[in-house]
Amino acid sequence: MPDSLPAFTPLETERFRLRPLRPADAAEMHRLVNDWEVAKTLARVPFPYPRDLADEWIASTAERIAAGEAYHLAIARREDDVLVGCAGLTLDREARTAELGYWVGRRHWGQGIAPEVAGRLARWALANLDLDRITASALTDNARSAAVLRRIGFRETGEGMQDFLSRGGAMPVRRFEAVRADLSPLAAAPAPAAPEVAAQGKPILLVAAVGLIDPEGRVLLARRPEGKPLAGLWEFPGGKVRPGETPEAALIRELREELGIDVAEACLAPFAFASHGYEAFHLLMPLYLCRRWEGQVTALEGQALAWVRPQRLGDYAMPPADKPLVALLRDFL
Numbered sequence: 001m002p003d004s005l006p007a008f009t010p011l012e013t014e015r016f017r018l019r020p021l022r023p024a025d026a027a028e029m030h031r032l033v034n035d036w037e038v039a040k041t042l043a044r045v046p047f048p049y050p051r052d053l054a055d056e057w058i059a060s061t062a063e064r065i066a067a068g069e070a071y072h073l074a075i076a077r078r079e080d081d082v083l084v085g086c087a088g089l090t091l092d093r094e095a096r097t098a099e100l101g102y103w104v105g106r107r108h109w110g111q112g113i114a115p116e117v118a119g120r121l122a123r124w125a126l127a128n129l130d131l132d133r134i135t136a137s138a139l140t141d142n143a144r145s146a147a148v149l150r151r152i153g154f155r156e157t158g159e160g161m162q163d164f165l166s167r168g169g170a171m172p173v174r175r176f177e178a179v180r181a182d183l184s185p186l187a188a189a190p191a192p193a194a195p196e197v198a199a200q201g202k203p204i205l206l207v208a209a210v211g212l213i214d215p216e217g218r219v220l221l222a223r224r225p226e227g228k229p230l231a232g233l234w235e236f237p238g239g240k241v242r243p244g245e246t247p248e249a250a251l252i253r254e255l256r257e258e259l260g261i262d263v264a265e266a267c268l269a270p271f272a273f274a275s276h277g278y279e280a281f282h283l284l285m286p287l288y289l290c291r292r293w294e295g296q297v298t299a300l301e302g303q304a305l306a307w308v309r310p311q312r313l314g315d316y317a318m319p320p321a322d323k324p325l326v327a328l329l330r331d332f333l
């Protein structure tokens, strides 16, 4: 791989790999996209598509990945790395949104490629980039693309007009968007491990969490990894209390499993609690504070960690249940 390729760990799905485009992809990319049936559905693709543009576009995607501005990736078959299309996200960092786009070469249609890779890219983005929302649009006459977006969890938000280079003007489109709750299949129903108690028809989920505080007075936040409900949000370390466990025992177990540290029960000081109604369950979450532990804090589950000054906690997107806790912590520390 040439040195100039951006550092991006490819995203894998069952059959495909989303990886940075390489200069060597240009010829095949050009062959696939220089097809009216493909180009006519894409807003930013001219038709005919000049061969040189494929080289220029690929070079620009590397720069934009390196700058964290956009992630336009090759969709390659895992078995033989054959390029079958492209999928990408263009970020608007200020608005904390990104626009999703994708296309698949005509010879590869009919295999369910778009939902497989676009869903993966959108879920990855919400879990790993500082985004709250992903938007997408599909030409009003492109029922296939609208169906893909719906299938991966996008909701239709309205209609509008958008310029299409290939059509030489503005065309009617349907607009779609997705937030975390739309894309996380588990979000609706985490199985409560604690004994269920019905509250307004919802089970109560007991979760123990801790504000670990370092000698400089900073609090540890962990980012929920892709695949979990609310992926990408920052939270206090902790987890569900299992049947037969006390909240303290659950926390000691979770801290060992997730962060590789040992905490004595006597070092867990009860501080506050969250009581919050999510759609599928009611969360009851005691929050402890802890300033002493043994071992080095290590992200054993690959989660991102951040030591945050109390005044900066507001800069981190956290689950709604945590908002009152953050305010209390800021006042207390």
Ligand SMILES: Nc1nc2c([nH]c(=O)n2[C@@H]2O[C@H](COP(=O)(O)OP(=O)(O)OP(=O)(O)O)[C@@H](O)[C@H]2O)c(=O)[nH]1
Binding pocket: 190, 207, 208, 209, 228, 229, 230, 234, 235, 236, 237, 238, 239, 240, 283, 285, 319, 320, 321, 322
């Ligand atoms: N640990 C933790 N969980 C929180 C916080 N805020 C909050 O709403 N939660 C919610 O509490 C629940 C914790 O469940 P979890 O899935 O992390 O529990 P776990 O570690 O046992 O996960 P697992 O069942 O995948 O092993 C999730 O629904 C999560 O969204 C928080 O600050 N810390």
